[in-house]
Each structure stands twice: as structure tokens, then as C-alpha cells.
Amino acid sequence: MPPSTVALIHCENYEPDNVKSAIERGISLLGGMRHFFQSGESILLKPNLLSGRPVEKAVTTHPAVFKAAAELGLDFGLKITYGDSPAFGNPLTVAHRAGLAAVAEKLHLKFDDFENSILTSFPAGNLVKHFPIAKGVRSADGLISLPKLKTHGLTRMTGAVKNQFGCIPGLTKSEYHIKFPDADHFSQMLVDLTLCLKPRLYIMDAIIAMEGNGPGNGDPVQMSVLLISSDPVAMDTVACELFEVPADTVPTNKWGTIFGLGNSNFEQIKLVGDSIEAFYQPDFKVERGSLSTKHQRISKIFKNQVLAKPVIQESRCTKCGSCVKVCPTTPKAVDFLNGDKNRPPIHNYTTCIRCYCCQEVCPENAITLERPMLGRIFQRLIK
Numbered sequence: 001m002p003p004s005t006v007a008l009i010h011c012e013n014y015e016p017d018n019v020k021s022a023i024e025r026g027i028s029l030l031g032g033m034r035h036f037f038q039s040g041e042s043i044l045l046k047p048n049l050l051s052g053r054p055v056e057k058a059v060t061t062h063p064a065v066f067k068a069a070a071e072l073g074l075d076f077g078l079k080i081t082y083g084d085s086p087a088f089g090n091p092l093t094v095a096h097r098a099g100l101a102a103v104a105e106k107l108h109l110k111f112d113d114f115e116n117s118i119l120t121s122f123p124a125g126n127l128v129k130h131f132p133i134a135k136g137v138r139s140a141d142g143l144i145s146l147p148k149l150k151t152h153g154l155t156r157m158t159g160a161v162k163n164q165f166g167c168i169p170g171l172t173k174s175e176y177h178i179k180f181p182d183a184d185h186f187s188q189m190l191v192d193l194t195l196c197l198k199p200r201l202y203i204m205d206a207i208i209a210m211e212g213n214g215p216g217n218g219d220p221v222q223m224s225v226l227l228i229s230s231d232p233v234a235m236d237t238v239a240c241e242l243f244e245v246p247a248d249t250v251p252t253n254k255w256g257t258i259f260g261l262g263n264s265n266f267e268q269i270k271l272v273g274d275s276i277e278a279f280y281q282p283d284f285k286v287e288r289g290s291l292s293t294k295h296q297r298i299s300k301i302f303k304n305q306v307l308a309k310p311v312i313q314e315s316r317c318t319k320c321g322s323c324v325k326v327c328p329t330t331p332k333a334v335d336f337l338n339g340d341k342n343r344p345p346i347h348n349y350t351t352c353i354r355c356y357c358c359q360e361v362c363p364e365n366a367i368t369l370e371r372p373m374l375g376r377i378f379q380r381l382i383k
């Protein structure tokens, strides 16, 4: 089986038996569990646990997908653990809120250590040669990555390549936004991280994906499909094809191909399972302009005139302070004015690096990304 094979499997809903048989069918089309694992290995499931929002908001990997992957692993004789590091907050509390911990308790799965890390050397890294990896990840023999298909302010979409970012515990993740503030360098880091961790298999939950103001506050959209592959770049490329976005405008795809993580040439990807025709969503709400390195450099220079900026909708803001906590800059580029927590925080667009973490974590959908007029013109010109 060539490595760049992606199984597309129709699945209309999250009814557990449907999800399990769909994933089982997809894995079997890729060569079966035996192709990826040996019985007795300890394998960690890495879902997307961005935040503890209700399941129907489509922020996190659905519990039915998590359950099916866990059961298939257990049936094969794997020792299954799970974990993720959310944007902030206690990882296990978020797993409870997202509905995964209840499933895990029934299956006796341990939530592994995602609060402490082991500095892991990766001399082959193109940009990053050491990562602080969660102990829970390091203690497993391998990973199954369970991404959720969503839009993303910085990298346009979050899927298979970006899902490994949560293997870096807690607020250490913020440091990477400071070190690599633009989409290209941030994506190079993500590709190195995925090369370092080498998940054996990816199962993408796109039964209900997220469009619009993702990854934390977009709108759920029915896509009725699961994608399964061992090539994360090919998987994300096929996802782009579904909503008709050129794959190389997603920087994790571009750098994933250049650094040898996988294949973003759609013509070279073998599709198995159900016909892709059934899953096209051309109206999917996602940024569609160019994100090339040259344009990013120009954007950086004219940041305030060109790049989308996070804007707080005061009427929705509950002054919870989550955006302030997650902002990686020093001093904070979003903060309560003079420490007054009775009024919404305000942004400092001069020091803001446009990482969009504040928009990602706001629990009230009170932060939207607004592109200035010049930025909209610039985007139309470079399309």
C-alpha cells in the first residue's frame, strides 16, 4: 500500500455502531490494524481537546469517534491511553466537559500525563531540534491522532498536522507562538513536531466539521465523512479538496511536503472507500486568499493595515479574562485597562503578533477576526 493513501468513509451521524463500523472499514482498506500496530503495544489516542465546549459545538473530536478508535485498539490487543493539552485549563477537566472522559472511564482508559514534559531531542528537525513533549506521549509506544476538521485563524485549517501541537503541555505552547509568529514558521514547527512524534495513524472527524470563526467559535457544518490515513499531509490535502481550497495555500501542507512529512499533490494521493464526489462542500466558509511567504513578509511590515485583527464584541464579553491569560506576549497585547475587570479587555494592535490565541479560546464567541479594507484589497489582488 503506497503511503499517500486516504480512506474517505461516509458516516451520516455519531451513532456509535455506525462510527465504529465506518472506521473499521477505513482501516481495513488501508491494510488493517496489523499494518500499523503489534498486539500488546501501548498506544496513546490524541484527540483535539481545544476546550471544554459542549459536544454539539464541534470544537473537539466527538466522543463517538474517540470511543470507536479506542475499542478497535482494545479489540486488537493494544493498551490504550489518551490525552491532550488544551489551550489552557486542566486537561482532564476539559476531557470531562468534552464528553471524552466518560467514555474513557467506561473503557478503563487512563488519561496520561499531559502536564509534565520531557525535553526531547530531534536532531533531524528542519527548524526545531528539541521539543518539550508531554510525558504521557513519551511513555507510549505510538500515537493515533484524532483530529477534528476546523478552520483556523493562523493556519487557515486545523487537521492532521496541527493536531500534534497539543502534545506540548500547557502554556509552553504559547512560547512557540512568540518564537514563530507567522504562519510559515509556525507551520514549519508543526511539521517538525509531527515528524518527531510520527503518529502511526490519523482518523479525522469530519462528520460534523467547523467553518467560519474556527477553531473555537465557528459554526458546525455537516460533512458526513471520516478520513483515515497514515499520511497527515495527504489527509489535510484531501480535506482542502473537499472545500475547494488549493492545498498549498495551507502552510502545513506546503511545508509538510517540502520537509518530507507527506504528499500535498492531490493527483498523487490514492483515494479509497467512498467516492469523494459525495463530500464536496464548495460553500464551506474558510479564508481562501494566498498565504505565501512573500505575502506574509509584506503583511508583517504593514501588519495593522493588512492582517486580520482580533476584535472584542463588547456585548458578548463576560470579562472572564481567558484571552488575557492565553496571550503569549509580554506585556500582554490584550489586557484589562488599568486592571479594571469590570470592563472588557482591550487589544494593543502594535504589540499584538496576530497569533489569534485569544480568538481561539474565547468561550463566548466574543472575538472576531476583522481584516482592514486595505487587507481585503491586498487579498483580492494576490488571489
Ligand code: SF4
Binding pocket: 312, 316, 317, 318, 319, 320, 321, 322, 323, 324, 344, 345, 361, 362, 363, 364, 365, 366, 367
Ligand atoms: S475571553 Fe472572550 S469573554 Fe473572556 S474576557 Fe476575553 S473577550 Fe471577554
Ligand code: SF4
Binding pocket: 310, 326, 327, 328, 329, 332, 333, 334, 347, 351, 352, 353, 354, 355, 356, 357, 358, 359
Ligand atoms: S492579542 Fe490575541 S492575537 Fe494578539 S498576540 Fe495576544 S493572543 Fe495573539
